[in-house]
Every structure is written in structure tokens, then in C-alpha cells.
Amino acid sequence: MxxxxxxxxxxxxxxxxxxxxxxxxxxxxxxxxxxxxxxxxxxxxxxxxxxxxxxxxxxxxxxxxxxxxxxxxxxxxxxxxxxxxxxxxxxxxxxLVLYKGEERIPQGLVAGMFYAGWVVVSVIVALFVLGM
Amino acid sequence: MAKSNEPIWWSLFSAGGMVAAMILPVLIIITGILVPFGLVDDDPLNFERIYTALSQSYLIKLILFIVITLPLFHWAHRFRFTLVDVGLKSVSTLISILCYGGAIAGTIIAAIIFLRI
Missing domain, CATH: 1.20.1300.10 (Fumarate reductase/succinate dehydrogenase, transmembrane subunit)
Structure with missing residues (x-):
């Protein structure tokens, strides 16, 4: 009420x-x-x-x-x-907050690792699917 | 504190978001550009090749199953909050059921289809 x-x-x-x-x-x-x-x-x-x-x-x-x-x-x-x-x-x-020792790994570097991983994964998927 | 299912949905959301971010762009380029415009040799998506690959390897089947189903949960979680944000807060429970239910239904349908290969 x-x-x-x-x-x-x-x-x-x-x-x-x-x-x-x-x-x-x-x-x-x-x-x-x-x-x-x-x-x-x-x-x-x-x-x-x-x-x-x-x-x-x-x-x-x-x-x-x-x-x-x-x-x-x-x-x-x-x-x-x-x-x-x-x-x-x-x-x-x-x-995803990553540390190396006491220092926090810079965000740009973490993002960069993901972009690099993305390129690698994309190339692998393309080669695999396209059978090259 | 009340028990919440939120961590489960959030985990599926982020796992699906990562799979989608990593793998979908290249697949879209393959099925939307490379194959239709004939930029690759030997018709790589021909029936024999794809059917053989999927029917003979559980690993390939499992990977494709994950690539298809996890992003559905990414959509469900994100779209649920988008609808609430644009003013459907009053029916938020119904929205949750429809979104997560849709992703679960998609996963079950995918399982049925994959078991037929």
C-alpha cells in the first residue's frame, strides 16, 4: 500500500x-x-x-x-x-588486468596481443578452410 | 546476497564475444567475398571436401559447433540489456527468457543437426 x-x-x-x-x-x-x-x-x-x-x-x-x-x-x-x-x-x-611482477602490463600492449592473435587465428582459419 | 545466475551468463557472453571477435570476420570474408567472387582456387567449399572433413573428425565438428553456439549466448546477453536500455525494463524477465531461451534453443537445434552428420 x-x-x-x-x-x-x-x-x-x-x-x-x-x-x-x-x-x-x-x-x-x-x-x-x-x-x-x-x-x-x-x-x-x-x-x-x-x-x-x-x-x-x-x-x-x-x-x-x-x-x-x-x-x-x-x-x-x-x-x-x-x-x-x-x-x-x-x-x-x-x-583482463595482467601484471608482470609488480607492474601492470599496459592496456595497449594487452590489446596489441589480442590483435596479433586475431591475425594469426584468421590466417590459420583461412588456410584451413580454403585448404591451402 | 541473493544467489544469481549472472556469472554464468556473463561467462558465456564473454567467451562467445571472444570467439566471435577472433573467428567470424575471416569466415565472413570467405563465404561473402572469396568464394562468391571466385578469388580462391578449386571450389574449397565443395560438398565432398566439407562433408568428409566434418563427418570424419570429431574435433572439427566440435570446433564448428562451438563457433556457432557460443556467440549465440554473446548475443543473448548483450541484446537483453540493449532492449532494457531502450525502455523495455518493465518486461525484462520476459526478455531474459526469450534471449537466453533463444540461445539455448539454437544450441539444441545445432546439436541435433551436428549429430546427423
């Missing part, structure tokens, strides 16, 4: 708050990269599903990768996922 009367004042908070400043917009874009991350994972799942449906079905699916809509979607997904990668590696050193 009395709960309502006692509640503190809440300043009205518009749902469009994130459009007010550039860092807020960038934050929202970063959060929305997760939609493209999940979307591409669902694409990968469909890829594996098509594989279970036999060579013809799978072949049609691979041919459809050449369609303009597929290429366009891939380009959009790539832009968002790259934004995810960059913001993720820049954020990780703030959470």
Missing part, C-alpha cells in the same frame, strides 16, 4: 536517450553488432544443415552465396562484426 507514496521521484527518461550524443550512438551500434554476430552464426548453422541434406541441396546453397543479396548481407555483417572485434579487443584489457 504505502509503497507507492514512498517511492522516490524518477526523472522521465526518454527511450531515445541514445540518440542524444555520439558516444551513446556508438555504444548502441556496438550493442547491435551482436545481432549480426548471431545472424551469421545462424547462417553457419543453415550451412551445416544444408550439408546434411545432400550434395544437390548443399550445392544450391553454395551457388546462392553468389547472389547480390547474399553478398550485400555479408558486407553489412562484416562491417558490424569488425566493429565488434575492434571494440572487443579495446575493451578486454580494461577487464
Amino acid at each position: 504505502g509503497k507507492k507514496e514512498m517511492s522516490t521521484y524518477h526523472r522521465p527518461f526518454p527511450n531515445t536517450w541514445w540518440l542524444k550524443r555520439k558516444p551513446y550512438v556508438l555504444f548502441m551500434i556496438r550493442e547491435l553488432t551482436s545481432v549480426f554476430v548471431a545472424g551469421y552464426c545462424i547462417f553457419l548453422l543453415v550451412f551445416v544443415y544444408k550439408l546434411t541434406q545432400g550434395a544437390d541441396v548443399y550445392g544450391n546453397f553454395i551457388d546462392a552465396l553468389k547472389s547480390p543479396s547474399s553478398v550485400a548481407l555479408h558486407f553489412i555483417a562484416l562491417a558490424f562484426v569488425l566493429y565488434h572485434t575492434i571494440t572487443w579487443f579495446n575493451l578486454t584489457p580494461k577487464i
